[in-house]
Amino acid sequence: MSPPPTGEVVVEAREVVAGFGANTVLHGVNLSVERGACVGIFGLNGAGKSVTMKCLAGLVPVRTGTIELFGQDVTAEPPEARVPRGVAYLPQARQLFPRLTVEQNLRLGGYVMRRHDKARYASIVDDVYSRFPRLAERRTQLAGSMSGGEQAMLAIGRALASDPQILLIDEPSAGLAPAVMDDVLAMLLQLRAEGLTILLVEQNISFGFRLVERAAILQRGLVVYEGDVAHLDTARVAELLGVGRLLSKQLSASTARTTTATKPRRTPKKKVT
Amino acid sequence: MAQALVVGLVIGGIYSLFALGIVLIYTGSGVLNFAQAELGTFTLFVAQILVVEHHLPYAVGAAASIALALAIGVTFERLAVWPLLNAPRVTVAVATLALLALAVALEITLFGPVGRNLPPPITGHSVNVIGVFVSPNQIASLVLVALVAGGLAAFFRYTDFGLSVVAAAQDQEALRFLGIPLARASMFTWGLAAVLSALAALLIQPDIGVISPGAYSGIFIRALSAALIGGLGSMRGAFLGGVIVGVGEAAIRHATVGSSLTGLPELCIFAAVVLTLVFRPQGVFGSR
């Protein structure tokens, strides 16, 4: 079990409206993630999940509504102002720098911190390498030449290199073989157990529901359902996600696993100051 | 022949600087900068006026022309490149054509259409290095090009800012969400390319002689050829391509001197570019 959420709100979206040109994609999204919580956004293709994440990261401008980080209005702030506040965003396409090495990708992930505290970066990158020994073995390999699974790990590592307060992660399971997917899931469960706040977008329902404790369902740019995974209305969720009755059984199975699984409690990661 | 090769190496090194500017801007902003060589011509005029008409030391004229190039490069980036960040790349390419036209027009109105002369920075006799005569200017040029190449390679590799400039050429959005200011990388790229243009123009001037408006259009073609042969996406390729074009040109010119085949070097450069594009479109050093 992760440490219980403290009640402090890390990120909050209020009535967020956003879109591209004449096409309004988000029609008033409300969402709130408490410190230490692990929340999932689910929904069909094109529902606006990735756009929601980009609004939170600052990459897509918000037309009306507000976004707050730790109680401060950051709606007008560009992404480079949100990173120092502790936001790490991991996009659906991962967007590694393909012609840079593993080490260089991590260095850029820690760019902001390295400007004033190289020693802290060194300890954080050591931590990343100990989480992903595969990356440690491949420090000098070009990111673009690595396997899909290794790239998925590097993308998580690069996001962790900034020592974030909240991880915004868009479809980490996409394109991964089942075995690798399990590795990534274990890694994210570990981070959750250490108390990192996580907002996740997922297509893969069994992956997502094994990870999150709260789920929001997005439909055509609106949050149409929200609830604790432990007390999910599985029939309604299955209907909203367009999965049939058979899959709804799978859904109950995976949510049951989440709620019964007991993970060793870890002390939250100490902040090196 | 050895003499021709040394001359080719010196000129090739200078082509490399122009080519590197083209590669930097192509990878960083996704456009061909058609003004890459002409910017250097323009600032060379300024150096010439300061040194010849105002009798200032060569170093002052050179520093002024490099500083002016930096200012022009950064200003152009702020006014024409950054606001067009999300515009089609051809729009930005047309803006560089406009800069080229503006530079030539200003040269004619401000400095006149008549060619000017700038005495070489270092006078003195050529020295004999194992049978090849090398002038002090050529030695200085080779040393400077090597220093620039080595310095930039170290800068892009070992400094975080240099690395972010390289990364910006691969994924601008990723740079932003990692918290790295993209604007600085973009300004730096255009500023550096402009400085390289001014420096290369100063270095190649003793070999060209007369400075006149548009005189360096032929050099732009060679620099572009060098960049295409080495790979438009590769800085190492720019250097290799520059040397290939410079040495190849000098060797062919040497072999055909006195014959009627005066256009052969240009023809061979063109053929080399076409062959590269057909058989290895990413260039000798380019990746995919």
Ligand SMILES: Nc1ncnc2c1ncn2[C@@H]1O[C@H](COP(=O)(O)OP(=O)(O)OP(=O)(O)O)[C@@H](O)[C@H]1O
């Ligand atoms: N850069 C963009 N320009 C224009 N329209 C966009 C852009 N990005 C997203 N959209 C539109 O916004 C809508 C929502 O897209 P979004 O990527 O958020 O979907 P999603 O819920 O993440 O879907 P998926 O599960 O397929 O990733 C889509 O209709 C898409 O076409």
Ligand SMILES: [Mg+2]
């Ligand atoms: Mg998406």
